[in-house]
Structures are given as C-alpha cells and as structure tokens.
Amino acid sequence: MDFDQLAQRIKQWGQALGFQHVGITDVDLKQHEAQLQRWIDNGYHGEMDWMERHGMMRARPHELLPGTVRVISVRMNYLPPEAGFAKTLANPKLGYVSRYSLGRDYHKLIRNRLKKLGQQIEAEVGPYGYRPFVDSAPILERPLAEKAGLGWTGKHSLILNEDTGSWFFLGELLVDLPLPIDTPVDNQCGKCVACMTSCPTQAIVAEGVVDARRCISYLTIEYDGVIPMEFRHAIGNRIYGCDDCQLVCPFNREAEITLESDFQCRPSLEQQSLTTLFDWDEDTFLSLTQGSAIRRIGIKKWRRNLAIAMGNAPYDENIVTSLKARQGEDALVDEHIEWALKEQKNKQQRINIEPLPTGTRRLVRIIEKGLPRDA
Structure with missing residues (x-):
C-alpha cells in the first residue's frame, strides 16, 4: 500500500467533508506528561475531576484504542459572520455568549464527519482499526494538533494558526495505519503577551x-x-x-x-x-x-x-x-x-x-x- 498517496487522499477527503485543515501525527506525547501532572498537582483543573481521574491516559492515545499508531487531527472554523463582539461587550445590559456556542453543538457534527472520513478510508484500504473523538475521551487534543502541523500553542494555551487564528474546533481520528506524519510549525507568538x-x-x-x-x-x-x-x-x-x-x-x-x-x-x-x-x-x-x-x-x-x-x-x-x-x-x-x-x-x-x-x-x-x- 502506498501510504504517502493514501495520506494525501485522506486530506482531500477531509477538506471535502468541511475540515479546513487535516494533519497526521504519531501518538508519542511523553514530553507532555510531566507538564500535565504539574497542572493537576497545582489544582488548576478545579472541580473537573475527570482530568485527574484519567491520569496519564490523556497523553497516551494508544491506550484509548489499542493498536493505534497515528492520529488524524482536523480543525473546523466556527467564527460566525457579524459576530457582534464589540456591540455586545460594550452594552452591559446584553448577555455575552462565547462565540463557539452561539450555534449548534459542534460535538456531534464533527464526530459524524470524522466517522465518514474513517469509512472512506475503510472503503479504500479494507477493514482497519479507527475511532473518532471530539472532546469525548481523555486525550490531549491540542498537543496532537500541534504535532500534526495544525498550528502552535499560544500563550493562552489554545492552538493558533497563522492564517485563521484560533477560532476553530478540533477533532481526532485514531487509526492503526502507519501513515506518514506531518511537520509541526514554528511558534510565532514572539514577545506578545x-x-x-x-x-x-x-x-x-x-x-x-x-x-x-x-x-x-x-x-x-x-x-x-x-x-x-x-x-x-x-x-x-x-x-x-x-x-x-x-x-x-x-x-x-x-x-x-x-x-x-x-x-x-x-x-x-x-x-x-x-x-x-x-x-x-x-x-x-x-x-x-x-x-x-x-x-x-x-x-x-x-x-x-x-x-x-x-x-x-x-x-x-x-x-x-x-x-x-x-x-x-x-x-x-x-x-x-x-x-x-x-x-x-x-x-x-x-x-x-x-x-x-x-x-x-x-x-x-x-x-x-x-x-x-x-x-
């Protein structure tokens, strides 16, 4: 099987399904385990007990789906036209709602499209192991997106992309196919705080x-x-x-x-x-x-x-x-x-x-x- 060609086709299929960027990475997140543990030890997760309960599984995607060797990471833009940021924030008698939640819940929409992407791959290569995730399992989606070349981690901890900023959702498709991996991009935040x-x-x-x-x-x-x-x-x-x-x-x-x-x-x-x-x-x-x-x-x-x-x-x-x-x-x-x-x-x-x-x-x-x- 020509995995280089397959990877290119996966990216084309992903874009046709409405994802603005599709990247591929391996499952090695060891370098993030110590930072994740410090964050939990400091109590920065507040009352989100599941963060502590799942421990280091968040940094080990292969434990979620045994046999996983690659993660296909995707992003989908959500910034609506006429977002009305200034109009709402400048009027203290109006209620400001974070722009990601003004429309329909993104979880099912992105998960369904990831499932379709997985099925398209299956139609091409035959039966294989895969599973889509959209905030639905303990997984470090931002470090994976960074490794897959979707952007870099900004100082606010969100993934930033040079062309579209940070107004996008992330999703992952775990697969057991040894696809070629993408190269991370350089952090461009510089001295900006x-x-x-x-x-x-x-x-x-x-x-x-x-x-x-x-x-x-x-x-x-x-x-x-x-x-x-x-x-x-x-x-x-x-x-x-x-x-x-x-x-x-x-x-x-x-x-x-x-x-x-x-x-x-x-x-x-x-x-x-x-x-x-x-x-x-x-x-x-x-x-x-x-x-x-x-x-x-x-x-x-x-x-x-x-x-x-x-x-x-x-x-x-x-x-x-x-x-x-x-x-x-x-x-x-x-x-x-x-x-x-x-x-x-x-x-x-x-x-x-x-x-x-x-x-x-x-x-x-x-x-x-x-x-x-x-x-």
Missing part, C-alpha cells in the same frame, strides 16, 4: 498555563457552585464562556469566517437583554437551547450567571424587578440574586458610575480597530 494581560481574571498564570479556577469559561460553564466574590465584577456581562484572550490576539484579526450553517448565531441568544434571558422559564430555556452546548449547564447555572451580569449592569428598574421575581426559587441562584440586588442598589445611589470596567472598554477599542468585519 496580549492574551495574558487582557484576561479579566488573570487566569493565564504562565505562558500556555491556565488556572481553570480563575477562568470565566470554567466558572460559568464547568463550575457548579457559588461564584467567588473576587471574580464577579470581572465577569461583566459574560454569561456563558469568555473570548477575551482570543479577541486581543493579532492572529485573529484576519480570521476566516465559517461556512457552516450550523455555527451561525441563533437570534434567541445573540444580543439579547439580560432580563429577556433571565425571564426564560425552564421550558423556554430547554426549547431555545435545543442542540446547543449551552443546554448542558441547566437552568440554575444559567440564571446564576445572568444574576451576576445583572448585578454588573447599570441601575435599571426592570433588572431589579426581574431579579426579585426569581427570589426563593433556588438557593444557589438566590445567593447571586441577593448580591446583584445590592449592586443595583449601590448603583442607584451613584447614577453616574461608569457602566463598563476599564479592561472591557480597552477590549472594545481593540476589537473595533482590529476586527473590521465586526463593525
């Missing part, structure tokens, strides 16, 4: 190292408890995830727009007022987030996050009314509602208070200068 200095909660504690316990994405999505006081003001109007470290990255200024209709912004989620989103009952929440990654956090965490954003918003009688209407329904949400009402009362007494934190005002200016298509 924009992502590190712009993080609202200073969660990037070292180059390429994120303390999840401080990360807004972790706090608003993965974390189930009471949001620590020290982070509430910094969260601003970010109600699901955070894109700040990507927004300030120079390589994202000319990022490619997605062609996938499933990743377009849902009108029910984009540039909606905090009160509109907070007033959803559970049936409305489930209906309007059907097929979305947002649905998995549930209505309680959704309202918890919104209560914080409402506390950070300028004084508004409608916000106060919405908050009071939900009091007594859930203990977790109540704790954040009480805080938000106190914040609203303080702002009522200081009507001229600046509605946007300094960091957010600076971020909006950067977006307006660096992302012209967002105007």
Whole structure:
C-alpha cells in the first residue's frame, strides 16, 4: 500500500467533508506528561475531576484504542459572520455568549464527519482499526494538533494558526495505519503577551498555563457552585464562556469566517437583554437551547450567571424587578440574586458610575480597530 498517496487522499477527503485543515501525527506525547501532572498537582483543573481521574491516559492515545499508531487531527472554523463582539461587550445590559456556542453543538457534527472520513478510508484500504473523538475521551487534543502541523500553542494555551487564528474546533481520528506524519510549525507568538494581560481574571498564570479556577469559561460553564466574590465584577456581562484572550490576539484579526450553517448565531441568544434571558422559564430555556452546548449547564447555572451580569449592569428598574421575581426559587441562584440586588442598589445611589470596567472598554477599542468585519 502506498501510504504517502493514501495520506494525501485522506486530506482531500477531509477538506471535502468541511475540515479546513487535516494533519497526521504519531501518538508519542511523553514530553507532555510531566507538564500535565504539574497542572493537576497545582489544582488548576478545579472541580473537573475527570482530568485527574484519567491520569496519564490523556497523553497516551494508544491506550484509548489499542493498536493505534497515528492520529488524524482536523480543525473546523466556527467564527460566525457579524459576530457582534464589540456591540455586545460594550452594552452591559446584553448577555455575552462565547462565540463557539452561539450555534449548534459542534460535538456531534464533527464526530459524524470524522466517522465518514474513517469509512472512506475503510472503503479504500479494507477493514482497519479507527475511532473518532471530539472532546469525548481523555486525550490531549491540542498537543496532537500541534504535532500534526495544525498550528502552535499560544500563550493562552489554545492552538493558533497563522492564517485563521484560533477560532476553530478540533477533532481526532485514531487509526492503526502507519501513515506518514506531518511537520509541526514554528511558534510565532514572539514577545506578545496580549492574551495574558487582557484576561479579566488573570487566569493565564504562565505562558500556555491556565488556572481553570480563575477562568470565566470554567466558572460559568464547568463550575457548579457559588461564584467567588473576587471574580464577579470581572465577569461583566459574560454569561456563558469568555473570548477575551482570543479577541486581543493579532492572529485573529484576519480570521476566516465559517461556512457552516450550523455555527451561525441563533437570534434567541445573540444580543439579547439580560432580563429577556433571565425571564426564560425552564421550558423556554430547554426549547431555545435545543442542540446547543449551552443546554448542558441547566437552568440554575444559567440564571446564576445572568444574576451576576445583572448585578454588573447599570441601575435599571426592570433588572431589579426581574431579579426579585426569581427570589426563593433556588438557593444557589438566590445567593447571586441577593448580591446583584445590592449592586443595583449601590448603583442607584451613584447614577453616574461608569457602566463598563476599564479592561472591557480597552477590549472594545481593540476589537473595533482590529476586527473590521465586526463593525
């Protein structure tokens, strides 16, 4: 079998299936094991117990699928047109949702296409061992993508590509075919530390190292408890995830727009007022987030996050009314509602208070200068 020719055909098939980049690497991630263990030992994984539970399996793909010798790594762009970054962040009465989650949940879409890629290979070579993964198993997808030449690891720990920045999803197809491997690309971050200095909660504690316990994405999505006081003001109007470290990255200024209709912004989620989103009952929440990654956090965490954003918003009688209407329904949400009402009362007494934190005002200016298509 001509594996060089097969590898080229796999890349062509992958691009035809909608992947913007397809790379191939081996399964050797030994050099990442020590760093992974330090990250866990430092507690940077927060309450994501599965990170610790699976241990070093994350760095050993061949243990997930015995016989695996190669990983086909793919990326798919998700940046929607008219993403509205500045418009939403600049208006503290609107809820900001991380752009990866404004459309349909990417997990099934990418996994199904990886499965089709695996089947195309099987039609060419006959029965072989393969298995697709999209955040569905303990695997270090970013180091694999880096080794496969899809990009380099930025200081925010995300994979960066010279042509499209970091607005893309990753997926892997584990195979037992000895395909030729691709060459990694050079790290081009240089001395730039924009992502590190712009993080609202200073969660990037070292180059390429994120303390999840401080990360807004972790706090608003993965974390189930009471949001620590020290982070509430910094969260601003970010109600699901955070894109700040990507927004300030120079390589994202000319990022490619997605062609996938499933990743377009849902009108029910984009540039909606905090009160509109907070007033959803559970049936409305489930209906309007059907097929979305947002649905998995549930209505309680959704309202918890919104209560914080409402506390950070300028004084508004409608916000106060919405908050009071939900009091007594859930203990977790109540704790954040009480805080938000106190914040609203303080702002009522200081009507001229600046509605946007300094960091957010600076971020909006950067977006307006660096992302012209967002105007």
